[in-house]
Amino acid sequence: MQFSFEFMFATLPALIRASGVTIEVALLAMLLSLSVGTLLTIVRAFKIAIVNNIVGLYISFIRGTPLMVQIFLAFYALPSLGIRLGPMTAGILAISANNAAFMTEIFRGALTSIPAGQIEAAASLGLGPRAIWLKVILPQLYMRSLPAIVSECTVVVKGTALLAIITVVEVFRTAQQIGSSSFRPFETFAAAGLVFLIISLVISQFGMWLERRYQLRRGT
Amino acid sequence: MAAPLLAIQGVSKSYGRFQALKDIDLEVREGDVVGLIGRSGCGKSSLLRCINALERIDAGTVRLDGELIGRVPLAGGGARHQSERELAKLRPHIGFVFQQFNLWPNKTALDNVALPQVRVLGRSWQEARQTAAEMLAQLGLQSRMESFPGALSGGQQQRVSIARALVMKPRLMLLDEPTSALDPELVRDVLNVLEDLVAQGMTMVCITHELGFIRAFGTRLVFMDDGAIVEQGAPAQLLTEPRSERLQSLLGLIAHEPLALPS
Amino acid sequence: MFDISVITGNWAYFARGIGMTILITTAGMLLGFGIGFLVALLRTATLLPLRIAVGIYVEVLRNIPFIILLFIFFYGLPFAGIRIPSQVAGTVALALFCSAYYAEILRGAMAAVPSGQIEAARAMGLTHLQILRDIIVPQMWKFALPPMAGTTTTTVKESSVLSTIAVSELTYQGLIVQGMTFAPFEVFATVAGLYWIFTAVLTWGFHRAERAVGSPEMTEVIRSKVARKYLSLDHRM
Numbered sequence: 001m002q003f004s005f006e007f008m009f010a011t012l013p014a015l016i017r018a019s020g021v022t023i024e025v026a027l028l029a030m031l032l033s034l035s036v037g038t039l040l041t042i043v044r045a046f047k048i049a050i051v052n053n054i055v056g057l058y059i060s061f062i063r064g065t066p067l068m069v070q071i072f073l074a075f076y077a078l079p080s081l082g083i084r085l086g087p088m089t090a091g092i093l094a095i096s097a098n099n100a101a102f103m104t105e106i107f108r109g110a111l112t113s114i115p116a117g118q119i120e121a122a123a124s125l126g127l128g129p130r131a132i133w134l135k136v137i138l139p140q141l142y143m144r145s146l147p148a149i150v151s152e153c154t155v156v157v158k159g160t161a162l163l164a165i166i167t168v169v170e171v172f173r174t175a176q177q178i179g180s181s182s183f184r185p186f187e188t189f190a191a192a193g194l195v196f197l198i199i200s201l202v203i204s205q206f207g208m209w210l211e212r213r214y215q216l217r218r219g220t
Numbered sequence: 221m222a223a224p225l226l227a228i229q230g231v232s233k234s235y236g237r238f239q240a241l242k243d244i245d246l247e248v249r250e251g252d253v254v255g256l257i258g259r260s261g262c263g264k265s266s267l268l269r270c271i272n273a274l275e276r277i278d279a280g281t282v283r284l285d286g287e288l289i290g291r292v293p294l295a296g297g298g299a300r301h302q303s304e305r306e307l308a309k310l311r312p313h314i315g316f317v318f319q320q321f322n323l324w325p326n327k328t329a330l331d332n333v334a335l336p337q338v339r340v341l342g343r344s345w346q347e348a349r350q351t352a353a354e355m356l357a358q359l360g361l362q363s364r365m366e367s368f369p370g371a372l373s374g375g376q377q378q379r380v381s382i383a384r385a386l387v388m389k390p391r392l393m394l395l396d397e398p399t400s401a402l403d404p405e406l407v408r409d410v411l412n413v414l415e416d417l418v419a420q421g422m423t424m425v426c427i428t429h430e431l432g433f434i435r436a437f438g439t440r441l442v443f444m445d446d447g448a449i450v451e452q453g454a455p456a457q458l459l460t461e462p463r464s465e466r467l468q469s470l471l472g473l474i475a476h477e478p479l480a481l482p483s
Numbered sequence: 484m485f486d487i488s489v490i491t492g493n494w495a496y497f498a499r500g501i502g503m504t505i506l507i508t509t510a511g512m513l514l515g516f517g518i519g520f521l522v523a524l525l526r527t528a529t530l531l532p533l534r535i536a537v538g539i540y541v542e543v544l545r546n547i548p549f550i551i552l553l554f555i556f557f558y559g560l561p562f563a564g565i566r567i568p569s570q571v572a573g574t575v576a577l578a579l580f581c582s583a584y585y586a587e588i589l590r591g592a593m594a595a596v597p598s599g600q601i602e603a604a605r606a607m608g609l610t611h612l613q614i615l616r617d618i619i620v621p622q623m624w625k626f627a628l629p630p631m632a633g634t635t636t637t638t639v640k641e642s643s644v645l646s647t648i649a650v651s652e653l654t655y656q657g658l659i660v661q662g663m664t665f666a667p668f669e670v671f672a673t674v675a676g677l678y679w680i681f682t683a684v685l686t687w688g689f690h691r692a693e694r695a696v697g698s699p700e701m702t703e704v705i706r707s708k709v710a711r712k713y714l715s716l717d718h719r720m
Binding site for chain 3: 047108111119120129160164
Binding site: 272310311336340 | 597599600602603604605606607608609610611613617618621622
């Protein structure tokens with residue numbers, strides 16, 4: 001069978017429609033993981049040994065185990081503990097839990113890059129912990145982490161493809177369905193790859209625009 | 221009069237909009253020891269690096285012993301630049317000593333001097349190391365041959381890098397501020413080596429602030445400013461009676477340090 | 484609550500799974516590193532079309548999900564008339580995937596070798612290949628190893644995706660046991676635990692290698708006590 005570009009492009013509309021689900025999942029996961037990541041960072045700053053050890057363990061687990069296994073744990077294993085989640089919910093939960101760990105580590109790095117002098121100045125002026133966190137640290141934290149956050153966004157989008165395994169109908173699953181019914185899987189998966197490339201491109205362009213807007217490049 | 225060993229004609233070079241070299245003409249005869257001085261940014265470093273084509277020139281030619289290096293003007297009017305492979309054949313004839321020594325930290329002093337012989341001259345490692353050992357001994361480094369650059373002082377590193385250049389038997393040595401990165405006590409060690417080279421008749425172009433050295437051993441002093449050669453002549457004369465205002469002010473600046481006149 | 488007999492009774496499946504995972508990951512990594520090295524070298528080639536082609540290769544492989552790459556590869560091979568066992572196809576797909584990451588790491592590591600040393604080599608008349616062999620390659624490891632540790636861990640984790648084409652690696656074996664015992668919690672917790680141990684061992688190995696080769700360590704010490712209260716998350720300090 002010859003590779004048909006025609007067929008490949010013919011599948012694009014259906015795939016692009018399905019990418020709505022991909023983007024929805026990715027956005028929710030990003031929002032959730034950013035929030036949880038921020039919370040964990042503040043909690044870690046309190047430096048309570050037991051808490052920090054648990055958080056450390058959690059991060060080590062997430063970073064050391066495959067996302068696919070984490071998704072299976074969320075979807076197949078949680079029910080046996082009494083928590084039944086639908087595929088979409090389980091998927092978003094797994095991806096968020098996964099990404100939150102990486103976010104926390106990104107924030108940890110960004111935190112140490114904030115000049116100590118700013119904290120000292122704020123403290124000298126009499127600002128309390130709450131004000132220091134909200135007005136001095138967090139705004140800068142997000143700015144400094146922005147490039148890393150943007151690249152994590154791409155990772156999250158790529159991760160959504162795995163949700164096809166637990167029956168979420170996003171781009172990859174749609175491609176599987178079209179591919180098997182049309183007996184042209186090669187073209188369909190190539191088209192799916194193209195869709196992901198486009199999404200990645202849009203994300204990185206958005207990231208560059210954000211960096212320019214907030215003048216995050218060194219020297220500007 | 222013999223043909224010049226190094227002939228630089230009409231050389232210009234720009235970095236973007238900034239013109240670093242403006243129509244430079246310079247001749248160096250065999251046995252000449254040329255001191256090149258000027259403020260930072262005047263183009264002296266660029267000129268040196270253009271001679272052995274570490275940088276490409278935009279106009280003019282550089283000839284070593286009559287052979288073109290780097291930019292080759294074409295019959296039609298334009299020019300082409302020699303490839304790195306072509307340059308690799310010509311460069312061993314020019315020894316280059318860097319301000320920051322640029323020794324290879326993953327090799328011992330001995331191997332730093334042996335490696336170019338093996339790779340470029342095609343000698344065996346045994347032969348190369350033998351020659352390297354002799355050269356290093358001549359420069360007073362016999363006890364430091366097996367050390368890595370990290371364990372050597374600045375003066376020792378610079379001497380190794382001079383040995384590395386010398387072992388290729390160059391016709392011409394280019395030195396880009398060889399002592400500027402050294403602590404004052406170590407400068408003398410390197411200057412001694414350079415003085416020996418002069419005595420052996422090596423042709424040199426040396427960018428330096430060591431005016432005492434140039435005055436005692438140099439055959440010519442070239443003063444550059446703003447990308448052009450402003451004055452050149454016998455060192456003793458230029459240093460005591462500078463004609464241009466710019467050289468006068470430069471000497472006023474440097475003369476605050478005592479001239480390191482050899483005893 | 485946690486039925487350990489599910490694991491102990493079926494340990495053979497898990498053993499086979501982890502063995503296959505180690506095999507595939509090691510083979511994929513080595514092959515991927517070799518390809519990545521070639522690609523990094525090609526990036527410095529003088530022919531512009533070559534550089535562009537290689538640039539596209541890297542960008543595409545880094546921006547599509549591995550599962551899609553795997554399926555394109557797996558369904559593309561029959562097109563070219565090549566039929567190979569799914570393990571081999573999966574390993575090659577894994578190798579292609581990580582080659583793009585290794586290529587970028589190596590490119591950065593090669594560029595991190597101080598340029599002065601390369602200039603000195605050029606000034607002596609060494610050719611590009613000689614400079615690569617004698618100066619760049621021996622010294623690039625201390626810059627390359629730290630990021631390589633991350634990529635290698637990622638490769639191990641991505642190998643779990645091969646379960647979708649029925650390769651008997653750890654995740655697939657887990658699914659089999661799960662299908663027999665209906666004890667997903669025990670099974671997947673064990674599977675996760677085994678991956679965790681594997682990646683921990685790999686990371687430890689890389690740290691040892693990094694120290695041996697002299698990689699710069701990343702430790703930040705905040706001097707100001709007040710600032711440390713907020714900016715340091717290390718409860719041991």
